[in-house]
Amino acid sequence: MMLDALARRAVTVGAAGAIATGSRTAAAVGAQALLDGGNAFDAAVAAALAETVALPSKCGLAGDVVALYVPAGAAEPLSLIAVGGAAAGLYEAAAARRWDVPATGPLSVGVPGAPAGYARLAAMGNMPLSRLAAPAMALAQRGVWWSPMNVLLERESHELLRTYQPGGCVYSPCAAPHAEGALVPLPALRDVLHEFVARGAGLFAGPVGTALVDKVRRHGGILTDDDLGGVEVVEQPAHRVETLAGTLWATNAPTFGTTLSQLVSGRQPRDVGVGDLRDTLHRSVAVASEGTSTVAAADAEGNTVVIVHSLSFPQYGSGLVVDGYDLVLSNRAGRGFVFIPGHPDSPVPGRRPPTTLHAWGVRRDGGWLLGATPGGLQQVPWNVQVLGHLLGDGAPTTVAMGRAVCASRWELAPDGDERREGREIDALGARSSHTLVHAGPGRCAAAADPRWDGAAVAV
Structure with a gap:
């Protein structure tokens, strides 16, 4: 009974637009952008920038951005990847350490792709960047509500943060x-x-770049001004596969969108099990990561977008915070690359690291339904489960969205075994945070996972 009530509250419908985010505050910011005449891209970017303040351990301008979007009238989604490549000196630095590179610390700091990603998505909106960033700037000045998730992640990151900020x-x-x-001013x-x-x-x-390089190099890192000189935003048609429940689109490599597609190709998503995921991921699975958040938005014109933005794993990224700017530096390089000489995912200069970040899209009830979640390597299992509910539920889309984000989750433990809510995990205790959005004829809908700090608003 409680799950039915949560499902009803998790989804919202409006005529002008809808947005779902990992932060209640950010959802309000995105909704206001829609009310002020912005489109889905405006709402998503404004909300994402607000999340960089409201969820500073998860996402920020020193992180990365991955997105899946459908411009109004487009036949298929596009994949956007704004992830920085390996620093010029990282391969040699790793070799000098006999390829023993920690997942956090100065060598783990990745080249930030987020500014280029946010800027490209903002260019598809109606509003200037100054308007989109204004709510986030005001929030930083007034203070952030320190949510239960922020409290948890601060506690879990205490030792890491003190290592580099004693x-x-x-x-x-x-x-x-x-x-x-x-209320924590930033x-x-x-x-x-x-x-x-x-x-x-x-x-x-x-x-900001000067201060970033100085911080990293003072702690023994190798980033240079040239490394930060520019990140290519890769926009391409999203790859697609056929499942027994219909066509699925997902973000392209090096994201795990391709892993999701591999699992569900030619199958019913609901039939994908623990053994399939264990075999596909090919490595021990870490528990869920909280270094990521997602934003999804749609508008009455038919624009639909989902953003996945991240500081990587597990929270507060590399553990380095830029002096004078309170900017958390990601550890995408330390976590994403494989530090084995000659490996196809080794840190060759300029090569983008693999990332568990990904987003997906399907067609349903005459419109586009897009979604994503944080969760590190758990993103794939959780997205498979949500798709199984969405594509196997004969109810109207809005009802199915609510049920899907509230349904019981399972995840893979480090030993590859299944951990299920209500058994090894508390009921609704998984650290998933799905956001879903649907642009259908005459209306838009959004749904947000009720487990932590997310919210959905429609206007």
Whole structure:
């Protein structure tokens, strides 16, 4: 009975647009953009920038962006990947360490792709970047509500953050941890956003980039100004596969969209089991990661977009926070590359690392339904499960969306065994945070996973 009530509350429908995010505050920001005449891209970018402040351990301008989107009237979705390539000196630095590169710390810091990704998505909107960033800047100045998830991730990251900020930092102060419900001002992040408005994709060509390189190199890293010089945003038609429940589109390599497609190709998504996932992932599976968030938006014109933006794994990325800017640096390089000489995923200069980030899309009830979740390597199992519910549910799309985000989850433990909610995990205790959005004839719908801090709003 409780799940039925949650399912009804998880989904919302409107005529002008809808948005779902990993942060309640960000959902309100995205909805306001729609009300002010913005389209789905405006709403998604405004919400995503708000999340970089509201969820500073998960996503930020020093992270990466992956997106799947369908412009109004388009026949198929497009895949957008804004992930930085390997720094020029990383391969040699790894070799000098006999390929023993930690997943966090200065060598793990990736070249940020997020500014280029946000800027490209913003260019498809109706509003200037200054308008899209303004709510996030105001939020940073006034203070962020420290949610239960923020409290949890601060506690779990205390040792990592203190390793590189021994005198404490705004995310892990010396005096005492932040209390749940506290308002935490982040004015230095406002300054980063101000620079982003001025420089767009070239954010790191200015003082923020100088401070970033200085922070990394003082701790023994190898990033240079040249490494930050530019990230190519790769936009291509999303790859597609046929399942027994219909066509699925997903983001392209090096994202795990291709892994998701491999699992469901020629099958019913609901029939994919633990053994299939264990065999496909080909390595031990870490527990869920909280270094990622997602935003999904749709509008009355038919534009639909889902953004996955991330600082990587597990939270607060590399553990390095840029002095004077409170900017958390990702560990995409340390987590994504395989540090084996000659390996196809080794850190050859400029090569983009594989990433578990991905988003997917299907056609349903005359419109596009897009979705994604955080979760590290659990993203694939959780997306398979949600697709199984969505594509196997004969109910109207809005009802199916609510049921899908609230349905019981299972995940893979590090030993490859199944861990299920209500058994090894508390009921609704998985750290999934799905966002779904649907643009159908005459209306838009969004749904947000009720497990943590997400919310869906329609206008």
